[in-house]
Amino acid sequence: GAVVSQHPSRVICKSGTSVKIECRSLDFQATTMFWYRQFPKQSLMLMATSNEGSKATYEQGVEKDKFLINHASLTLSTLTVTSAHPEDSSFYICSALRHSGKGNEQFFGPGTRLTVL
Amino acid sequence: DAKTTQPPSMDCAEGRAANLPCNHSTISGNEYVYWYRQIHSQGPQYIIHGLKNNETNEMASLIITEDRKSSTLILPHATLRDTAVYYCIAGNYGGATNKLIFGTGTLLAVQP
Numbered sequence: 001g002a003v004v005s006q007h008p009s010r011v012i013c014k015s016g017t018s019v020k021i022e023c024r025s026l027d028f029q030a031t032t033m034f035w036y037r038q039f040p041k042q043s044l045m046l047m048a049t050s051n052e053g054s055k056a057t058y059e060q061g062v063e064k065d066k067f068l069i070n071h072a073s074l075t076l077s078t079l080t081v082t083s084a085h086p087e088d089s090s091f092y093i094c095s096a097l098r099h100s101g102k103g104n105e106q107f108f109g110p111g112t113r114l115t116v117l
Numbered sequence: 118d119a120k121t122t123q124p125p126s127m128d129c130a131e132g133r134a135a136n137l138p139c140n141h142s143t144i145s146g147n148e149y150v151y152w153y154r155q156i157h158s159q160g161p162q163y164i165i166h167g168l169k170n171n172e173t174n175e176m177a178s179l180i181i182t183e184d185r186k187s188s189t190l191i192l193p194h195a196t197l198r199d200t201a202v203y204y205c206i207a208g209n210y211g212g213a214t215n216k217l218i219f220g221t222g223t224l225l226a227v228q229p
Contacts, residue, residue: 004160006160034216034217036219043204043219043220043221043222044155044161044219045219046216046217046218046219049216091158093160093161095160095161105163105166106151106163106217107163108153108160108161108162108163109160110159110160111158111159111160113158
C-alpha cells in the first residue's frame with residue numbers, strides 16, 4: 001500500500017503554545033487529506049478535510065481558528081493546534097486519499113501523540 | 118455515509134479463519150464497503166474494499182451479500198499480530214460526502 005508519514009510522532013508542550021503536525025504522502029500525490037483525532041479507547045473522529053490549494057472543510061464542532069490546516073502542496077498537509085490546552089491532548093492521525101479506478105483508497109499516517117501540560 | 122453495525126468484540130483461535138461481520142442496511146448504490154484495522158496506538162491500516170463483487174487480496178477476503186446490506190471480512194489464517202480493532206465503513210469519495218466516518222469497530226482478539 002501507499003505510504004503516509006507524520007511528524008512528529010510524539011510531542012509534549014506547555015499550555016498556551018502552538019504545535020504543528022506534518023502529514024506527507026510519500027509515494028503518491030494527494031489533493032485531499034483528512035485529519036482525525038482519537039481519545040483513549042474511542043474511535044477516530046474526523047476533524048477536517050484538507051484540500052490542496054483551497055480552504056479546509058471542518059466538521060461540526062471543530063474550531064477552525066484553533067486547528068489551522070494548510071495543504072500547500074500535493075504531498076503535504078499541516079495541522080497547527082494553536083494555544084494548546086490540556087484538553088487538546090490526544091492522538092492526531094492524518095490520512096491521504098489516493099484516486100483509483102476501483103473506488104478511492106485512503107491511507108493513514110502513524111499518528112502523532114500530543115500531550116499538553 | 119451509510120451507518121454500519123459491528124459486534125463490539127470477537128475471539129478467534131490462532132491459525133483459524135476469522136470472520137468479521139458488518140451490517141450496512143442503508144448503504145446506497147454508489148457507496149463502497151471499506152475495511153480498516155487499527156493496532157493499538159498506530160494509525161489505521163487499509164485492508165480491502167469493494168462495491169458489490171467479492172474481493173480478495175493478500176491480506177483478506179471481502180464477501181458482500183447480493184443485496185449489499187451486509188458483508189464479512191475473512192482473515193483466512195489469523196495470527197496473534199491480527200489482534201486489532203477492525204472498522205467497517207460505507208462511503209463514496211467524490212460524492213456528497215468525500216470522507217470516511219469511523220464507527221466503534223470490532224475488537225478481534227486472536228488467542229494462542
